[in-house]
Amino acid sequence: MDLWKTERMSQADLELNREIRKILIRHWIDLGRLSFRSVNGRVWIRGELHRIAGVQEELTPSLVDTIFSEMRRLRGIVSMNIELNNWIQSQGGWKPMESEDKTAPLISPDQTQGPRVHDIGPG
């Protein structure tokens, strides 16, 4: 059972979520491709790590390291569980997955529980 779905967030966790968002924004990360949640200082992050379109500097392993290092230094962080579909931790660092499927849906397959929102038009 996923603890991040069953345990309750506190006000401190909400503040942690906000600080994480601030870091992602500072690095021009596309928030729409990530999902995260903090529970009692334990942070779960999943999805895909991309910058928004038009940012000239692409994400590099050292930049990804920097982003998560900044998060780990946040006050109140107990642990971080990071599951990315397009970056993988290897030999102490991050590296892009080689066979990233450019046609994959925006939301990862492990996020497909529950009904989807259908019948939506452009907007």
Place this chain on the structure above:
Amino acid sequence: MKKGMKIISIDDEPSVLKCLEQVLRSHGYELLVFSDAEKGLQALREHDDVGLALLDIRMPKKNGFEIYKELRTFKNIPVLFVTAYPASFTARSDDLVQIWKREFADGTTDIIYKPFDVSTLFEKVEALVGPMED
């Protein structure tokens, strides 16, 4: 979080509003929906107890970024952009860059792309405002 937290959603697509209404109400949130941007903004002004705004981006008359900027002039509540167009968030747009640096930087704004799973919607909403009480 308080039971029945009020959320205002502005989207020109009635089917999206209906869906958001159903799923968020089922989790105890009180949802007010508007397909007209001006009416939605008016409601955001009038309701002091709104805890979250869900904003579509591409809408006639007034787009989501315009609503967002106007909202920020009188209320600082978390905002979740709900859009089918990831390309709306591009650093090639001077307007978006300004909003990103000035407004998004406070960490109270998030994005969800259509189509989305209900579980992802809840994750995003709860990460912004917390879960509802049982």
